[in-house]
């Protein structure tokens with residue numbers, strides 16, 4: 124039994140995205156959730172399933188704050204930045220099983236104002252291996268752990284930093300068109316090249332932001348979705364994929380392939396469409412290189428051809444594949460990809476601030492931890 | 505009393521022989537006691553035959569550079585004094601990879617396939633870390 128069109132995105136919500144706040148992550152998560160529920164035309168107590176992002180509010184918080192009388196399902200999908208999109212698959216499964224009618228996916232964080240990625244990371248189960256064997260050597264942060272993937276791609280395929288800069292520049296331009304983006308001043312390739320090196324080959328402008336705020340979506344059963352406040356956005360295909368050597372990039376046979384490469388054929392197969400049917404793509408962008416690598420792993424181009432694929436503004440609103448039309452994690456806000464699902468929904472509804480004309484089918488990805496991946500393909504319902 | 509202020513490993517019974525080996529200037533890698541497959545990082549089960557019988561072998565310490573990064577920003581205050589530092593990912597002759605900082609290797613030397621050998625850096629009384637040197 125396929126999950127094809129087993130549910131629809133019926134509501135999306137965000138808070139104002141900030142770099143600086145004295146609010147709690149919980150209050151952002153609940154505010155974004157209320158906005159998504161309102162957007163769907165539901166009452167908070169209508170929610171009967173919860174898949175919150177892993178490090179934040181728990182089911183008890185929602186039951187208590189929303190007065191939910193009969194919560195039927197709660198889970199998390201612990202895949203770091205791939206969690207939000209992976210939780211779409213989870214939501215479809217519990218809706219198709221008849222357990223839930225309206226599942227809320229939500230995230231709130233104080234990534235800028237609260238503790239940055241602290242040393243507690245060394246103790247988190249999924250990082251236990253690198254906590255023991257790599258962090259003591261000085262390989263601590265994602266930028267350092269991912270940089271060897273980018274360097275390997277450059278050495279094998281001739282990919283350049285200027286090509287990665289195209290992603291930063293295009294994404295910033297898209298952010299400049301948004302009212303709710305934290306970095307809105309356009310940049311050039313030269314600005315990118317002049318930005319300081321963080322962990323070679325990744326420069327400051329290859330890296331995503333630290334942000335405060337929240338984002339949420341509501342996924343509803345098809346029989347409910349057809350009569351709700353907004354046009355439903357049907358989930359045509361969805362899958363998650365876990366890379367080889369998921370705990371340590373160092374030991375991965377092919378450093379240039381992510382878990383997404385396993386998920387993509389499943390999602391496209393379920394959706395029954397091809398790459399040329401995709402009008403807009405929201406691609407998880409913790410780092411510019413990760414965007415390019417995912418475009419390859421999704422099959423938009425061959426492995427090694429990502430650099431030339433993204434050149435000459437190819438990812439712009441009028442390019443061959445408009446990508447991260449909201450400004451992404453690089454320039455809108457780091458909401459762990461929940462904001463990518465929000466944006467894809469708005470694009471397919473036709474209500475985005477940087478609207479791709481006639482966008483009817485689109486794709487959203489998540490990427491997390493040491494290479495976990497997830498992808499969902501959606502269409503205007 | 506040590507003023508070492510970097511992150512330190514917390515070895516487990518599954519991983520302790522690796523760290524003890526480094527203290528003795530030996531590179532010990534874990535291998536399956538049944539099918540012989542060498543694995544790194546150390547763990548309880550062989551992913552080839554699912555045996556839980558493990559042994560430790562003395563590895564050659566030799567390998568070739570697979571990739572690298574040069575870090576210019578201290579993500580932990582303990583590494584501030586090391587900046588910039590080179591971390592190499594190395595294909596070891598035994599078929600596994602290792603990650604470590606370098607000694608006596610500069611940015612201009614770096615290329616895929618550069619032959620290297622493991623060295624031993626005693627950073628405090630009870631901790632020796634691997635480093636890579638030109639082979």
Ligand SMILES: [Zn+2]
Nearest residue numbers: 536539550553
């Ligand atoms: Zn074995």
